[in-house]
Amino acid sequence: MAPEYVNREAVRERVARLLDEYGREGVAVTTAREPPEEDFETLRGYAEDGYLGGGYCVVVREEADHPGFSETMPEDANTEGPRALLALGRYGESWGPAGGGREAGETFEAAAEREVREEVGVDCSVTDVLLVRRVTVVDPDSGDEIHLAYVVFEAAYDHGSIDVQETEVAGAAWFDDLPANRHPYVRPFAWRWSA
Template sequence: MPPTRYNADEVTRRIERLQETYEEVHVSRRRDDPMDEFDELRGYAEEGYIGGAYAWVVRRPEQAHDLTESMPDDAFGDQERVLLGMGRGSNHWGPSGGGLEGFDPDEPGSGETYEDAAVREVEEETGVECEVHGPVTVDRVVVANPEGEDEVHLAYVIFGGRYTGGSIDVQPGELNGAAWFAALPDEIHPNVEFWPEYWEARRDDS
């Protein structure tokens, strides 16, 4: 039998939609070995797992909440800040997000878009409402069966985002914490180490 490329066509279709929708979409490609058993990942793919979406949410100074009466007036000065979370079992800060929901492999195009998933996951994990304005990175991952030729295809998308409302109220089963950072912490997740330069270059677009 020929090898099965789980969800390859769906991942391709969704990446092509992103490329058609937004002016600049950088797609990286890599092949990975499964972190655990390939059969477990294959099961997730058969149930509709096709990757995840994340948002780098920026809050402008004028969007900061009013101070309480007990705070001194000179504490009001604020800066542009980005929302970062620290996942359970992690010691690194990174943008919030998670897996897409509702995709049925028997119904191409079903379920959430990557944009919808990013917005939903940020609010579920942190209590913060946002909108996204385009992908900054699209990471297409092919996970190969080390004992055969089957593959699972996934895509992970990080969007630029804008704060629209809400305040931090973390989902404790998902995060150890979340905070608004004016300067990025040293413990930034390795997958987003490129963000300091990106953020500085795109501040006016936030």
């Protein structure tokens, strides 16, 4: 029996739309073939119900949007320049973009903006695509494949203050210098930030 390719065309179409809409130049596109991290049939059920992967945002707040400091902050506290909002992974391993799974019917952009709001309490608007990671999860028994995409966006800060959903992330912060222990999803953004 020939293997099944769950969501292959849907992922291909959505990734093509992103690259056409935002432009392909400067977007890191990676592919990976992986064994399932959990029960393959459970993941297949999610995929058949519309799960295609997730969206994440590196949110940038411009200097003019800084809320200012309280009176107890030292006079040499710095508010100059933009800041990037990153979330600390649930287990405190690295700083990366807030975000998560795309729900059925959502665009990757809508999923990313919703997840940022839910995880860290900040509203943002997607401005660019930084990274597209296409993953093919392969069932070692049947050879069936589930196709997924994880998309990292750059986003502009709209409003809100950090309010961490502790069941999702261990913390969040605005950075003027990106931390050394950053998630691989932040690496395509790092060159823009240091410029």
